[in-house]
Amino acid sequence: MEKKGTSVFSNSLIWFGAGVSIAEILTGTYFAPLGFGKAMAAILLGHLIGGLMMFAAGMIGGREKKSAMETVKMSFGSKGSLLFAALNVLQLVGWTAIMIYDGALAANGILKTGAWVWAVVIGVLIIAWILIGLTNLGKVNTVAMLALFVLTLVLFKVIFFGANGAEALVSGDLSFGAAVELAVAMPLSWLPLISDYTREAEKPFAATLSSVIVYSIVSVFMYMIGMGAAIYTGETDIAQIMVKAGFGIVGLLIIVFSTVTTTFLDAYSAGVSAVSISKKIPEKWAAVVVTIIGTIAAIVYPMDNITDFLYLIGSVFAPMIAVQIADYFILKKADAAKISFQVRNLIVWLIGFILYRALMHVDTPVGNTLPDMVITIIICLIVEKAAQAMEENNSKVNIRKLTVAALFAAVAVVGSLFSFPVFGAKCTPVQHLVNILCAVLVGPWWGLAAAFIASLIRNLLGIGTLLAFPGSMCGALLSGLLYRYLKKLPFAYVGEVFGTGIIGGMLSYPIAALLMNSDTAALFTYVVPFLISTCGGTIIAIIVTLPLKKSGLLDKMKQQLNA
Template identity: 70%
Template sequence: MNVKKTSVLSNGLIWFGAAVSMAEIMTGTYFAPLGFTKGMLANLTGHLIGCMMLFLAGLIGARTRRSSMETVKMSFGQKGGILFAVLNVLQLVGWTAIMIYDASLAANGIMETGPWVWCVVVGALIVIWILIGITNLRKFNVIAMTALFLLTLVLCRGIFAGNTAGFLSDDSLSFGLAVELAAAMPLSWLPLISDYTREAERPLAATAVSTVVYGLTSCWMYAIGMGMALYTGEFGIGQIMVNAGLGIAGLLIIVFSTVTTTFMDAFSAGVSAESLTGKLKAKWVGVIVTIIGTIGAVIYPMDNIMDFLYLIGSVFAPMIAIMITDYFLLKKDCTASGANPVNLVIWLAGFIIYQMLMQVDTILGNTLPDMLITMVICLTVNKLLKRRLM
């Protein structure tokens, strides 16, 4: 039976939709204390670091035709992969709730019905997107992404045109921490990207296009958020859109950008769950994750996600560093083993090093130094073990 593959265009549209999100715009508002020029430099630097890792992670899955959590097993073994599958499902449930929460507040700022109503509306649309399925979404995505692109251009005009009021820069956010915030968003997609590139007709091209489209669009979303804070003095997306005269158009941006992004979180949570046991089906787990996320968005406030982003970086940066080292440099595959205790210990060391680096203000943030250190440790340990066995 022939398996339907996704085109380069389809992958690009998927990752454009992933980047156009309220969470990315809101994270961009945190950059306002740096001023626009310095903030954009941090934005671009962080995304360059994060997207390089995103590309390599996606390429592993594209070449091996394995899902993200299946590629993790290549470095950590069957049982070792379970740890990261569980952590990934947990972070994706968290992301689903955060995205729905942010969208509900923004939508309620335009059309006040109560945030919980918008939580239910957005959650229901995400479920519909999941049930349509990734390979059947091309026509829907072409229409949705074209509309989002045009509406976001209008949003940019409303924010930047004629606005000269300034949010005065201060020292509340360092350049290094801003770089880390920019890198953290593409890092959060590391455990997901192979779930989509594995289905690509042209693995390398699809991975490259996915990464470039996501990186550029994500930088754009951060810039919109930063511009909101700098030039309008507002931090509420709904109010910004009302002031920009968007109204219903702004509501469509909020709702459909959230649906096209959060669908990926929920669906990939299902794919990760499949790697835990073959009895689970990705589509239906994704539906359950969306329902849980919707309930969480109704019940819990989720206004500040900075700590959540840093936690994601500390977990997944050393993980992908080990995977890149094993696949591209050491040419190792531990899928057949129960667990790889050596790599698990190296990952724990990388996790601790990341937390330590959080106390040090480096100009390149924490992700790149942590990954380089973890890769050096991995190469050194493997070299020592090889000598011992000789």
């Protein structure tokens, strides 16, 4: 007997439950410094941007009858998608813990029995929701949603019509662009989940559209309650507003059931994503385990400010869906599910991730997500068209070397955060280790490209200066050239030390004086600190490469990359 799909109404009801959330109300309180008019404009614009992305993600899953993480395989490959599946499980565990924490804290504000008690109660109810099952919720979910809707209307009346109507002075510094991004953040956090529900819909288009519209309306309403509470009552603790309004048990029901119906979606989708990592993992029981872990985390760890968590989600999943949109709707390809890695799309995603983190330092009227997605889509289209042109011209780029160079650039960026003192100077050896590894494995030009990309990313992220360019690129190029033509490891080491320490150190002087307005810079100012860092990295490289050379592994790795 064929399994019956979920109805448009059932999908709408699920996403109504997703929108009724304490976390969304609390996020709404952050908008108060803008005042009611600007805050509402930011909330509406953010939900429009986020809603369009949700619709695109939901339609891919609905059309293909695949879960969110299964659709990711279509653009990133069967193994490439595991990165996003693992990150999605982690963010869902995080969300589960955050939602239980917020719900328990608010419930305890009304009926003081201990926040940990309420965390356990909410966790047990979520597990019950999971065991009932998505298609069997039926009347239970309907009754819960109708009750929550009525109770949130009462809360709305208390906030907007029970106050004196005057705006309270709310301290804080929030730009309009940052507010838009906070409004985008919630629908964006649902991106990796919506296909888990639209895949089972009888009418994918109608179910996706209604899900997004219902969620957006309810989410805007929740944001407005939080924002209104902060502006008109001066109170950001929703539980205290309920106590003052005399809600008592009614307020408690709002908190507990809104937390359960929303967090159920997080835990359920964590189970679905876990299955995409391994078919041996039982979906429902994985969701139960996630709920138990989230409950324990909610009891043990404080989770009062989630803005950094929201931005991290955005930086991972905004470029991911941008690549999927370009791949599925524009290029009409999305045919990578049968290969292990779609390297081009993974590199484009990495660029989009870095761009998002860089845009966090730039205030735009539309936030970070929209410009990041537009640029990522354009890059994806350009890369694909360039790849097609190269194939038509029978040209070949060594994809393996490209991938290794990109990975080394990422290692250099992360490694730039690691340093230790040497003779009063700071030694940051990882970039110089990477330079030598690139020289030996991929050659001077790929090494130069990796050093440039790493320096650019560090500057965009605010963890490096313009001196990163001469401090990495000179050593990478000279090390690679000497190794290419002289074929001996010691020449790679010498090239790195001389290129970075002497040439790079001296070239840093005009950059510091002319572009960084340094009054203290001189020709040899940077030579000593650069030499200390490059010597540290070269010593590590010697320790790594000499055993590989003696064992023959180094030559085998080079053969594989050149194959």
